[in-house]
Amino acid sequence: MSVLFKYLLNTILLCSYCLILFYYLNNMRRLLIISLIFFATACKDFKEKKEVGTIESVLPEQKFNQDIELEIYDFEGFNKFLNRKDEKTYVINFWATWCGPCVKELPYFEKLNAEYKGEGVEVILVSLDFPHVYESKLKPFILKNKLKSKVVVLNDDNENKWINAIDKSWSGSIPATIIYTKNERKFFERSFTFEELEEEVKQLK
C-alpha cells in the first residue's frame, strides 16, 4: 500500500511541477527554487532505498567467508526438535545434498523462513548426508547457497527405528517434511512448491 501511495504522491508532485512550469515560465528565479526542492526530495528517496539494498547484499558475503560448525545429532539428541511445546510453528525438512528434489525445494523453505520468521514460523533443515561428505559436500553447500534457516545433521544408523518414530507412514524416501505446532502435527513424504508450503503453514496456525 505504501508503495502505491508514494507513486501517487510522486505523480501529483510531477503534475504540479508541470503546472508551475507553465505559469511561471517567465519567472526563472522561482522556477529554480521549486525545481531544487523537487529534486532534493526525489534524491532523498533514492538514497534511502540504496542504503537498504547494500546492507542485504553485504551480509551473506561476510557469512560466505566464515567457516561453519555443524550441529550433529543422533536420533535421541535430535528428537527435541520434533517436540517443542512453544507458540511457534516448526517446519522440519529432511534433505541431503545428493537428493535432487530436495535441493530443488530448498529455496522455498528458505523463502518461508525469511518471510514468516516474524510470524512465529521456524524452518529447520535436517541433513541426512553421509558423515564422509560433511566437510567435502555439506559445508560447502550450506556456504555456497547461503542457507539462513537452521541446519542440523541427523546421523543415526538405526534408520528402521527412527523412521518409524518420526512417522509410521514414512517409507524412508526424501524429501520429507513435518509441520507442527504444540497442538497439531502433519507429515509429508513429498516435494513442495512455495505456495503449497505457505498454505500448509497457514492451515496450522
Place this chain on the structure above:
Amino acid sequence: MMKKVFKLIPLIALVFFVSAFSNDNTTHNHGYDVGDVIEDFKLKNIDGKMVSLSDYKDAKGFIITFTCNTCPFAIAYEDRIIALDKKYASKGYPVIAINPNNPEAKPGDSFEAMKTRAKEKGFTFPYLVDEGQKIYPKFGATKTPHNYVVQKTKKGMVVKYIGAIDDSSRNPEAVSETYLEDAVDALLAGEEVKTKKTKAIGCTIKV
C-alpha cells in the same frame, strides 16, 4: 480490502487442491504387502534379453531389489547386494535387480549407464530396466534401494519380506541386524520370517 478478498480466492482453491492431492497420495502408495502374491514380469536385462521370474525353474524364491546407479544409498549397498547373490543364488534365492528410474528424469540411470555400472562392479545377477516405470508401482516401491523377498509356493510367488537389507546403510561395519539375510535364512529353514518389514532412508524413484 478488495485486494485482500481477491488474494484469498486462489488460496482457498489451493486448500481444496492440496487436500485432494494428499488423499490421493496415501491411496496410491499401496503396492504388494507381506503375504500378497506377486504377478510375474518380463523386463529387459542389460544384455538385451528379456527376463521373467518364471525363467528360473529351480528357484525357491527371489531377492528382488529396486536399485539404481545414482543414489548414494543404492551405491552404498552394491557390494552387499553382490554378496547376497553369491551367498543365496546357489541356495535357491537369486538376486534380481530392477532400476525403476526414468532415464529422462535421471540421465545417470540410462540403459548404457546401467551396463557400464554392472560391468564395473561385476554384477552376477540380472540388472533390469523398468521401461515405462510400470513394475515398481505394483510393488509399492517408493525409493532406491527398496528390497523384497518372495517365496515360490503353490499359490504363486508370495511376498515374505519388504524393506532394508540391514540396519546400517552408512557403515557396513556397524551392521548389527541383517534383516534380509535373516528373512531368507528363515525361509530356507522352513520357518516364519520374524521381522517382515523394515524401513530405511533412500532416494525417491525418479519418474
